[in-house]
Amino acid sequence: MxxxxxxxxxxxxxxxxxxxxxxxxxxxxxxxxxxxxxxxxxxxxxxxxxxxxxxxxxxxxxxxxxxxxxxxxxxxxxxxxxxxxxxxxxxxxxxxxxxxxxxxxxxxxxxxxxxxxxxxxxxxxxxxxxxxxxxxxxxxxxxxxxxxxxxxxxxxxxxxxxxxxxxxxxMNAYANDKFAAIPEANRKILTSHDAFGYLGRDYGVTFLSPLGLSTETEASAADIAKLIEQIKTEHVKSYFLENSNDPRLVQQIAKATGAESGGELYVESLSEKDGPAPTYEQMFRYNIDQLSAAMAKSS
The missing domain is CATH 3.40.50.1980 (Nitrogenase molybdenum iron protein domain)
Known part of the structure; x- marks a missing residue:
């Protein structure tokens, strides 16, 4: 007690x-x-x-x-x-x-x-x-x-x-080295929405997308038609899906333009632990590898 x-x-x-x-x-x-x-x-x-x-x-x-x-x-x-x-x-x-x-x-x-x-x-x-x-x-x-x-x-x-x-x-040096080997005219990619602006700014890559900065936005028929025309004019040859977004719209645009799939990118979230991007470092390097490989192929 x-x-x-x-x-x-x-x-x-x-x-x-x-x-x-x-x-x-x-x-x-x-x-x-x-x-x-x-x-x-x-x-x-x-x-x-x-x-x-x-x-x-x-x-x-x-x-x-x-x-x-x-x-x-x-x-x-x-x-x-x-x-x-x-x-x-x-x-x-x-x-x-x-x-x-x-x-x-x-x-x-x-x-x-x-x-x-x-x-x-x-x-x-x-x-x-x-x-x-x-x-x-x-x-x-x-x-x-x-x-x-x-x-x-x-x-x-x-x-x-x-x-x-x-x-x-x-990681920054790795990306610079990867993209330096690709002519700037070939550094063009179609993605689901406008999420790679900072990567594009740092490494001289042009990203085209049907949606704006948020996946909650919607693309109009006129916006999609304009984007399809831009992709054809600029000869964008590769597109990527995003692990966290609906792929249907970008697949529709790719079909209309003849762009080929480069695979999937991890944009706003990591993968599961057994996936290719379980940490930020692995996610970034994986995305750089996927993007540079697609651009090199189209070159």
């Missing part, structure tokens, strides 16, 4: 020191909006974070519909990371439904963004991760947020971030 009273008396002190939901040394619970971001957070956080992704493998972050389980996961998280720039239009509703009291960390802050005209409006391109140069900014923002939430492990986060940015530099 005396021992029970002693433990009960000690509980307020234990809670004050370690928190009510986690003991010291346990990984902090972190939620990321989609798999690409979740992997980068895990690379920086290492063993000190337990990361879950709201949008699963092969999922579309534009059209995601959160579930009660997602609300529960968000409520339990110490930190939440989003890419931002309009990608996660559903996040505010999820925060409201879950009762989450924190403010999501927007990892794309500080990136030089692309903008374009879409249906008469100027919109920002949210697909920043398709450039490893941009992801270096993600890494800095993630490291800062993790160090603030868990100061004791700040040195580990810094070391992980430095090592991962070296990998990102290697």
């Amino acid at each position: 005396i021992r029970k009273l002693t433990l009960l008396a000690a509980l307020p002190l234990i809670t004050a020191l370690y928190g009510s939901t986690a003991l010291a040394g346990e990984p902090i619970k972190v939620v990321a909006s989609f798999t690409v971001l979740a992997d980068v957070v895990a690379q920086v956080g290492g063993e000190h974070v337990a990361v879950s992704s709201l949008v699963g493998p092969n999922g579309d972050p534009h059209e995601f519909e959160p579930s009660p389980a997602d609300a529960k996961a968000l409520k339990a998280a110490k930190l939440t990371f989003i890419s931002g720039e309009g990608l996660e239009g559903w996040m505010e509703r999820l925060i409201s439904a879950s009762g989450y009291e924190g403010k999501p960390v927007v990892v794309s802050e500080g990136i030089t963004l692309r903008s374009m005209d879409e249906d008469g409006k100027t919109v920002t391109d949210p697909h920043v991760w398709n450039s490893p140069v941009n992801v270096k900014v993600w890494v800095d923002n993630i490291e800062a947020a993790l160090a603030k939430a868990d100061p004791e492990d700040a040195a580990a986060f810094k070391a992980n971030a430095t090592a991962y940015k070296a990998k990102l530099d290697a």
Whole structure:
């Protein structure tokens, strides 16, 4: 009986020191909006974070519909990371439904963004991760947020971030080498929607697509006819499907233009663990290999 009273008396002190939901040394619970971001957070956080992704493998972050389980996961998280720039239009509703009291960390802050005209409006391109140069900014923002939430492990986060940015530099060099071997006139590809703008900007590749920056948009018959004519005029010979999108429209356009399939790209989500793109690094290198092979063939 005396021992029970002693433990009960000690509980307020234990809670004050370690928190009510986690003991010291346990990984902090972190939620990321989609798999690409979740992997980068895990690379920086290492063993000190337990990361879950709201949008699963092969999922579309534009059209995601959160579930009660997602609300529960968000409520339990110490930190939440989003890419931002309009990608996660559903996040505010999820925060409201879950009762989450924190403010999501927007990892794309500080990136030089692309903008374009879409249906008469100027919109920002949210697909920043398709450039490893941009992801270096993600890494800095993630490291800062993790160090603030868990100061004791700040040195580990810094070391992980430095090592991962070296990998990102290697990925950038890999893409430059692959595309340098292809004449710029042949660096033209048809994809499902306009998600490769940053990759195109960095490596001199032209991407044509029937849909705009979001898969929630719809292409008109006039837009499709214009795109078909442009593909024929510019002699675009390869098209790619996307792992997270409906393939029918791009297949229809390819049939009308004679473009040949180059395979499937991983654009907004990773594959399952046994697929070709289970991490961001593998996803990027896989996409570069697929794109450069298709362009070299058409050359």
